Structures are given as C-alpha cells and as structure tokens.
Amino acid sequence: MDTVLYLGGLILFLLVWVKVKGLEYVIVHQRWIFVCLFLLPLSVIFDIYYYVRAWIVFKMCSAPKLHDERVKDIQRQVCEWKNQDGKTYMCTGRPGWLTVSLRVGKYKKTHKNIMINLMDILEVDTKRQVVRVEPLVNMGQVTALLNSIGWTLPVVPELDDLTVGGLIMGTGIESSSHIYGLFQHICMAYELVLADGSLVRCTPTENSELFYAVPWSCGTLGFLVAAEIKIIPAKKYVQLHYEPVHGLEKICEKFSQASSNKDNHFVEGLIYSKDEAVIMTGVLCDEAEPGLVNSIGNYYKPWFFKHVESYLKKNCKGVEYIPLRHYYHRHTRSIFWELQDIIPFGNNLAFRYLFGWMMPPKISLLKLTQGETVRKLYEQHHVIQDMLVPMKYLEKSVDIFHKTINVYPLWLCPFTLPSHPGMVHPKSNEEELYVDVGSYGEPTVKNFEAKASTRQLEHFVREVHGFQMLYADCYMTREEFWEMFDGALYHKLRDELNCRGAFPEVYDKVCKAARH
Numbered sequence: 187m188d189t190v191l192y193l194g195g196l197i198l199f200l201l202v203w204v205k206v207k208g209l210e211y212v213i214v215h216q217r218w219i220f221v222c223l224f225l226l227p228l229s230v231i232f233d234i235y236y237y238v239r240a241w242i243v244f245k246m247c248s249a250p251k252l253h254d255e256r257v258k259d260i261q262r263q264v265c266e267w268k269n270q271d272g273k274t275y276m277c278t279g280r281p282g283w284l285t286v287s288l289r290v291g292k293y294k295k296t297h298k299n300i301m302i303n304l305m306d307i308l309e310v311d312t313k314r315q316v317v318r319v320e321p322l323v324n325m326g327q328v329t330a331l332l333n334s335i336g337w338t339l340p341v342v343p344e345l346d347d348l349t350v351g352g353l354i355m356g357t358g359i360e361s362s363s364h365i366y367g368l369f370q371h372i373c374m375a376y377e378l379v380l381a382d383g384s385l386v387r388c389t390p391t392e393n394s395e396l397f398y399a400v401p402w403s404c405g406t407l408g409f410l411v412a413a414e415i416k417i418i419p420a421k422k423y424v425q426l427h428y429e430p431v432h433g434l435e436k437i438c439e440k441f442s443q444a445s446s447n448k449d450n451h452f453v454e455g456l457i458y459s460k461d462e463a464v465i466m467t468g469v470l471c472d473e474a475e476p477g478l479v480n481s482i483g484n485y486y487k488p489w490f491f492k493h494v495e496s497y498l499k500k501n502c503k504g505v506e507y508i509p510l511r512h513y514y515h516r517h518t519r520s521i522f523w524e525l526q527d528i529i530p531f532g533n534n535l536a537f538r539y540l541f542g543w544m545m546p547p548k549i550s551l552l553k554l555t556q557g558e559t560v561r562k563l564y565e566q567h568h569v570i571q572d573m574l575v576p577m578k579y580l581e582k583s584v585d586i587f588h589k590t591i592n593v594y595p596l597w598l599c600p601f602t603l604p605s606h607p608g609m610v611h612p613k614s615n616e617e618e619l620y621v622d623v624g625s626y627g628e629p630t631v632k633n634f635e636a637k638a639s640t641r642q643l644e645h646f647v648r649e650v651h652g653f654q655m656l657y658a659d660c661y662m663t664r665e666e667f668w669e670m671f672d673g674a675l676y677h678k679l680r681d682e683l684n685c686r687g688a689f690p691e692v693y694d695k696v697c698k699a700a701r702h
Contacts, residue, residue, distance in 0.1 A: 218529045225551045226544040232551075236305070237330065249306040253320060256304055257377075257385060257411050263300045264409070265383040274298050275690050276381075278405060280322075285352065285550065293695065304411060307331055316374055317417050321351025321410045326515070333511050338420035340366040344517040347549060350413055355404050356657050357610075359572075359622050360514075361452040361468070363601030364445045370401035371604060372416045378408035381688035385411070396683075398608040399675045404656060404696060406689040407679060421470040423479070424452060424513040428497040428504040429465050437463045438581040445577065445600035445619060452513075455598030456494050460588045463598075464494050474507035483512030485542035489520035489533045491595060519545045522626050523595060524570075528552070565659065566636050569593055570626050573643060574601075575652035576612075577619040582650070587623060590642050592631045597624030609671040613651040620652070637661050637698075644670075656696045667693045 267276055279299035304320035307327065311318070317332065317339075326346030332338050343358035352358075354376065358369030366372055375389045376397060386408075388397035399407060431437045437457065444453045444467050452468035482490055497504050508516070519525075525532050525546055532538075532545065556564070569591050575583045577600065587596060599622040605615045612618040629639065641661045647654055648670045654660060662670065680686055 218531075220555065221528055221547050221552070222541065225547040225555065226541065228551055229546070229548040230544050232548055233326075236324075237327065241331070249308050249320075253304070253306065253308055253412065256302075257379065260300060260302055260379050260409060260411060261383045261385060264379055264381070267298050267300070268381075268383060273687075276300050276409075276688055277690075278302050278409065285553075293690065297690075300409060302409060302411070308412065310335065310337065310417070312337065312417075315417050316414045318412060318414045319350050320412055321354070322349050324349045325353075326518075329511050329514055332417060333420050336420055337417045338510065338514075340372045340416060340418050341369050342514040343369060344515060345521065345549075346515055346518050350415070351410050352657075354401055354410060354413060357402060357655060359599050359601055361454040361466075361599055363599065364453055364619065365448055365451070365602065367602050367604060368401075368610075371606075373401075373413055374416055375414040376400050376410060377412040378410055380408045381684050395607070395675060396679060398606055399679045402609040402656065402671070402692070403676060404692045406692045406695065407676075407683060407685055408689075420510055422472045422510060423470070423474050423507040424468040424510060425471050425474075426452070426466055426468040426506050426508055426513070428494065428506075429467075430498045430501055430503070431463050431465055433461055434581060434584060437461075437465070438584070440465050441598055441600070441621075442577050442580065442619075445621070453600050456491060457584065457596040457598065458495060458498055458594055460584065462498055464498050466494070468508075468513070470510070471507070478505065478507050480506040480508055481512055482508050482516055483519070485519070485545065486535075486538045488538075489523070489525075490516040491520065491523050492533055495595075521546050521549065522597065522624070524626050527568075527628065567628060567634070569629055569636075569640075571640065571643065571658045572622050572624045572655035573647045573652055574603075574610075574620050574622050574655065575647060575650050577621050579650045579652070580621050580623075583621075583623050583646070583652075586643065586646050587625055590631065590639050591625060591629040591634065593625045593627040593629055597622070597626070599624070607675050609673065609676055610653050611672060622655075656692070660697045662697055664693050664697075667697060 264276065275293075275297045277294055277297040277299060279301040302321070305322035306320050307323055308318040308320065310332070317328070319328065324346060325342055325348050328339060328350075329342055341358065341360045341362055343353055343360050348358060353369040354373060375387060377385065377387050378396070378400070379385055386393055386396070388394065388400070390397055396407070400410070429440070431440050437455070441453075441455045444450055444465055449469070450467040451470050452466070454466045455463055457463040481487065482493065487493070519542070520532065573583065584596065587593070601620050601622065602617060603610070603612050603620045604617050605611050636659070640659060644654060644660070644662050644666070648666065653670060660667070676692070680691070
C-alpha cells in the first residue's frame with residue numbers, strides 16, 4: 187500500500203507541474219499525449235508491483251497470518267470509532283480514485299476512514315473447491331494463480347482490476363453467468379467486521395440473512411474482510427463461435443436461444459447498430475484444431491471488439507480456439523471500447539506493436555488525473571451504464587437504448603437470476619433468465635442530456651422489473667430506488683446490526699440526488 191500511495195503522490199506532483207507549466211490544455215483536449223507519456227508507464231509499474239507481491243506472499247504462505255493481524259487492526263479502528271466518535275459514518279479508507287467505478291466518492295472526506303489493506307489470496311482448497319481471498323484481490327490476480335494450477339472461477343468479470351470486494355458489494359457478471367448467475371452467486375461465504383467491531387462469518391446456512399443481504403449493499407452493512415468463492419477445474423481453450431445476425435428481432439431471438447442452451451459455456455453479444463450484431467457462443471476444451479488458435483490477449487493483437495466486428499463486415503461465421511485466460515480478459519486491453527475515445531489510434535497496428543504491451547492505462551489513474559473539467563465533460567457527454575432486464579424484454583430494451591442514447595456497440599451478457607432473498611431477485615420469486623445491456627460511449631442522439639436521458643432508461647428498467655448496476659451514475663429518487671430494489675431484508679439488518687449510525691444507506695452512497 188505504501189508503494190501505491192507513493193505512486194499516487196508522484197502523479198499528483200506531475201499534475202502540479204503540468205498546471206504550473208500551463209499545459210492543462212493537453213490533459214483536456216489532447217489527453218492521449220498525457221496518457222501515453224505518463225499513465226501507460228505508471229500502469230505497468232502498478233501491475234508489476236501487485237502481481238509480484240501477490241505471488242511472493244502466496245508462495246511464502248504468509249498471507250493467512252498477515253490477514254489475521256490486519257483484521258484485528260480493522261476491529262481496533264472500528265472500536266476506537268465507537269468509543270471516541272461514533273457520530274460520523276464510517277467508510278473504507280481506500281482512496282476513491284483507486285476504485286474502478288467512475289463515481290467520485292466525496293463522502294470519504296467527511297466520513298471516518300477505516301484503513302483496510304487486504305489484497306492477498308489466502309488459500310486454494312481444491313478438495314472443497316473453494317478459494318479464500320481478501321476483498322482487494324482483483325480478477326487478474328485470481329486468474330493468474332488459479333489457471334496456473336488448473337483451476338478457475340465459474341464467473342470471471344472481464345476487466346483485470348475488478349476486485350472481489352467490489353464485485354460482491356456491487357455486482358459482477360460474465361458470459362458464463364447464464365449458467366452460474368452473477369458473481370455473488372458463486373460466493374460460498376463472507377467474513378465481515380460489523381459496526382460493533384465483531385467479526386462474523388456468514389454462509390447460506392450460517393447467519394444466512396446477512397449472507398444474502400451483503401451483495402449490492404456497497405459496504406453499508408459492515409466491512410468485508412474475506413470471501414470464499416467456488417472454483418471449478420480449468421481447461422486450456424475456449425472454442426468460440428462467431429455468428430453475424432441481422433435484424434433486431436432475429437438478433438434477440440438468436441441471443442435468447444443461445445442463452446437458454448446450457449451446453450454453451452459462454453454466451454455474449456455485441457450489437458454494432460440497431461440491426462447488426464455478432465453473437466458468440468463458447469465451450470471449454472483442452473484440444474484445438476491446427477491453425478485456429480487465436481491468442482487474442484497478446485499485446486499486438488487487434489482489440490477484441492474490432493476483431494469481432496470483422497466477422498460482421500465479412501458477413502461470415504467463424505470459429506477459433508482462444509486460450510482460457512485470454513478469453514476471460516478479452517475486453518481488458520481496450521476497456522471494452524472506451525479506450526478508442528482516449529487513444530483514437532490505439533488499435534493501429536504500429537501502435538499495438540510499439541506500445542501495446544503497456545495497455546491499458548489503469549482506470550484508477552485515468553480517474554486521478556482527469557481533473558474536474560474532464561470529469562464534468564464525461565458526465566454530460568458520455569454514458570457508462572449497465573441495465574439488467576428480463577430476457578423477454580431484450581428487444582424493447584435495445585429499442586429504448588437506441589432512441590434514448592444511441593451508443594454502439596452495445597454489450598449483451600445473459601445471466602440466470604435465482605430467487606434468493608436480498609436486494610435483487612425476480613419479481614415472480616422464481617429463477618429467471620435476464621440480460622445485461624451495457625452501454626459505454628458518447629451518445630449520438632440530438633439534445634442528449636445526461637440526467638434526463640438516464641432517468642428515461644431508469645424508468646423503463648423499473649417498469650420491467652430490472653436493475654441498474656450501482657457503479658454508474660444513478661439519478662433516481664429514494665422512492666424510485668427502493669421501487670427498483672427490494673429493501674426489506676437490507677433495512678431489517680440495518681436495524682438489527684446497528685448500522686444506521688455507523689454506515690450511510692446504500693442510496694446515499696450511489697445516487698447523485700443524495701451524494702454530497
């Protein structure tokens with residue numbers, strides 16, 4: 187953590203230097219220069235530090251002992267807050283710029299910051315088929331270790347820097363979620379420090395109400411200090427089939443059929459216009475046909491969404507064998523397609539060969555260095571949203587996204603939503619197939635207005651009993667928010683665990699109408 191803070195200080199120094207030299211214009215209008223010269227090298231240093239440190243700690247088997255000491259320190263901080271203060275809310279002391287969410291956590295300036303330095307993989311138990319990890323462990327760390335010993339997670343959200351804590355307290359999804367559900371649904375146990383400083387473990391059978399209330403709670407029921415996550419045997423490749431589809435009705439029909447077929451280990455769709463898409467289905471395998479292996483994760487390879495688009499342009503089906511870890515992190519290098527707005531020439535062959543090995547810049551560093559001007563521009567002229575809707579409303583969903591914001595590509599990812607208690611479950615309380623419609627980019631509709639347009643989408647999602655991922659900007663009122671989410675269990679536990687004076691309500695952390 188000291189190294190991270192040092193690097194953060196170095197960046198702040200660079201920003202001060204830039205301001206003194208009068209080069210703010212470069213950061214705002216020619217941001218790619220700053221990103222390529224400063225943020226890409228710093229991102230490489232961050233990665234080297236995290237992966238080397240994680241590997242050494244795991245191999246030395248020192249993580250469990252260190253973990254116990256760190257948890258006791260967290261308990262001590264909470265007890266000190268309770269005895270000395272107890273009036274202001276608590277939150278994690280992790281700087282807001284280190285999170286993947288683009289939301290600015292200004293509440294950290296007024297809340298009691300509890301320092302939580304938990305970033306290690308604690309144990310891999312192949313007999314129980316469980317990996318026990320700390321909350322700041324990210325998907326890059328997990329897949330690097332597990333795949334090297336022949337195991338994997340059933341659900342691996344794409345971006346390397348997504349942390350276990352963020353995926354539990356928020357949510358996470360992947361193209362295998364039509365089988366396994368959201369990231370929370372592969373978790374077997376959580377360990378939390380509560381508002382009174384006590385350490386509790388919860389599972390579906392032990393403290394079960396807390397277990398089901400933790401996902402989507404955004405750290406407002408307690409501090410997550412460890413999680414046990416299901417693991418499954420890994421295979422070497424994903425045999426990936428690409429199928430271009432034309433016509434919105436046909437796209438939705440094909441995608442729904444593919445998502446309902448559990449023989450497909452992976453299902454994903456990229457919509458490039460309202461009537462053009464590529465639907466991908468994949469299966470795990472250990473053998474590959476000669477000449478069909480595509481190591482898409484290599485730094486010099488085309489960005490994945492551009493590679494997929496080539497099948498649409500050629501209007502032909504295709505099949506490839508992609509190494510498993512390359513498949514999991516296929517959208518990392520281009521941050522889906524967000525990076526094309528920051529480095530427009532990033533997919534150029536020459537750039538990929540010369541600088542692609544440093545890609546992508548850390549989202550956290552992009553946040554730290556964007557400044558208030560860029561942040562406001564992004565907020566008003568950029569959309570980053572994931573709306574989760576029942577599969578039966580997919581066609582209506584694409585249509586309203588097209589009319590309201592008109593951002594392409596659109597990401598389609600199916601998932602099974604079980605009828606577990608908690609903030610998110612099907613309206614019928616029976617398992618149902620849903621789809622994540624992800625929209626990331628600059629809207630092209632006339633007279634786009636961030637608040638009004640997002641509220642239109644939110645209204646539609648509430649009408650079809652869908653859910654909005656809470657990492658993004660949310661403009662709902664408190665009443666609308668609790669119309670979308672089921673707060674019965676959440677509020678019950680807030681009362682029972684004395685959270686109301688210790689942590690803000692989740693709405694106050696995520697919604698712009700309430701945030702300070």
